[in-house]
Amino acid sequence: SQTIHQWPAxxxxxxxxxxxxxCTVEGTSNPNLYWYRQAAGRGLQLLFYSVGIGQISSEVPQNLSASRPQDRQFILSSKKLLLSDSGFYLCAWSEVRSSYEQYFGPGTRLTVT
Amino acid sequence: AQSVAQPEDQVNVAEGNPLTVKCTYSVSGNPYLFWYVQYPNRGLQFLLKYITGDNLVKGSYGFEAEFNKSQTSFHLKKPSALVSDSALYFCAVRRNFGNEKLTFGTGTRLTIIP
Known part of the structure; x- marks a missing residue:
């Protein structure tokens, strides 16, 4: 079965x-990968998605970036954090051709002070 | 463009009563529709989906949802609510074409009152 890990918590x-x-995914190959941010425990904002190694699409221009160095690894980065970057960051994966639903990781709670 | 509306920020239901969480959508063409649940400080859990076929779909934990094309709705239902159903619920939609992204609603907080 497939599992998705995120760290740190x-x-x-x-x-x-x-x-x-x-974010890493186990038990599947060539998944679509996604980074979301959830502010104030509510709506999800799609930040980045990737359909393959080295292929990153950005949804929201900001001081964050994403990379996919390996098939099942997705990294969210920033060079300089802002207060507004605080939030709950969720990674998700989906199969390219299958059931279409996304499966989410446990999330990372980021507080910028 | 596609969008999802969850008109109720908060829904309160007495334990044992039926519950409904509302969702309407807008998408060009035929939709794929999804419901997710989120418990505090956790990721979203997939509950159920409508892709094609029977308009009534059944999912995890006794939940079901009815796809209504004429009303562009996909309401989540459960015949008898449990206190453990208290959580944040998200509806999502995408087009049934290609590698489309999901669009999520803003979420409905469901509270089951003992």
Whole structure:
């Protein structure tokens, strides 16, 4: 069966510091991968998605970036965090041709101080 | 463009009563529709989906949803609510074409009152 991991689970970082969040998927090949941010426990904002290694599409221009160095690894980064980057970051995967639903990781709670 | 509306931010239901969480959508062409549930400080869990076929779809934890094309709705239902059903519920839609992204609603907080 497939599983998705995210780490760290929680993170407190000062303004201006760098960020690296990691997501890995097991039990599937060539998945679509997604990064979402959820603010104030409500709506989801799609940040990035990837359909393959090195292929990243950005939905929202901001100081975040994403990379996919391996088939089942998706990394969210920032060179300098802003207060507004605080939130709950969720990684998700879906199969390219199958049931179409996305499966979510447990999330990372980021607090920028 | 595609969109999802969840008109109720909060729904309160007494334990044992039937529950409904409403969702309407807008998409060009035929939709794929989904419901997810989120417990505090957790990721979203997939509940059920409508792709094609029977308008009434059944999912996890006794939930079901009815696709109504004329009303562009996909309401989530359960015949008898449990306190453990209290959570945040999200409806999502995408076009049934290619590698489309999901569009999520803003969520409905369901509280089951003992």
């Amino acid at each position: 929680t993170l407190v970082q000062p303004v201006g510091s760098p960020l690296s969040l990691e």
